[in-house]
Amino acid sequence: MDCSVPDELVNELFGEVVEGLPCFCLERWQSLHETSAKVLLSDSGVHPLTVGELSEYGVDLSKISGLEVGYGWTKGSPSIRGRISELYGGAVGAEGVVVTNGSAEANLTSLLSAVKPGDTVLVDMPNYMQIPGLLRWVGARSIPLWRKPPSWRFPLEDALDLMRKYRPKALFVNDPNNPTGTAMSEAELSELARESENVGTLLVFDEVYWGSELHADRPSILEVAGVEHALSVSGLSKVYGLPGLRIGWVAGDKRVVNRVWGVKDYTSIAPSVLSAYIASIILESGNVKRLRERARSMVRTNLEVLKGVLALGGVIDPYWPEAGAYLLARIPWSNDTLAVSYKLFKEYSILINPGECFELPGYVRIGTGQNPATYGKSVHALINALKRMVETH
């Protein structure tokens, strides 16, 4: 298989942005390819809503014409923060919420407000990889906690042992996990919460896929650990199908969240007033329920389609997910999944994500939240292309 990846691309994915800050492989891979690939199976959220569809959720766009395009409430209006606090079933009040530009800014600002150079922290791996990259830049002493195949479950016992041994400043978890699609149980969250209280470790959870669980609902870490010991990062990009609004948030103890707000003064100041207006309506509880169900239904339908296509003869070994809008799969016939993904893009115009962006060579991440009307065609194209690649391998 001739699939050499240009050095320039390798540098752009795996080099450094500035000294100490690794390139964000996953984000750059997507930015470089997603606007030109014909078959998109790379997104990790569900198919986005159109502006027109927003009216089905009570968003009256005619009201926008009267909206002043000012800075608005820099940490989010009381009403949007109140609605976000309701998602946590009373575990946090509106004063413990700050609205950010996507969960990406929520991760950045929480990390910068919680960690300083030399701090020891534990990090859930694999993960979206924003947090590990930023921790390297800040100069923290990061200890990875690897989820391993075949279960890919969060290594709870290792986490508890390391918390007792090092009393780390923070434990960064991405759950439901991207890219493994596994989700922790309430019992597992409770054990972590108990230990974090004993040793004084802050649990910083990126829960942007919370609400996409396919089998059993998973509570937020805040509902289990309480605000004294945990911060929750989430947003509207993935489960709610609204990534273009760039609305995320951090929820937790008021004092900690105020520090997050202080860091946000340096990054983006405020969320867009247009997005905040739409988000405040989308976050009404009836809409939250409907959109979570929309996401689950799309992913369930697509997973059935994928199962059917793979039953015809597999060229990938899938790990069927419990949550998220993506699936992790092993490529049994090649460990160079960057080259496989690059060839898929170059020769077939199909975009998936190489495992190398998650430090998982030999694996790929495939989206499962795309429009169900075209998903079957897309996965047929993917599997046929992979079959052709195996034949020439």
Ligand SMILES: Cc1ncc(COP(=O)(O)O)c(C=O)c1O
């Ligand atoms: C785990 C995780 N956190 C954060 C983000 C960033 O999301 P947002 O679009 O809300 O900034 C992503 C995007 O893929 C993600 O997978």
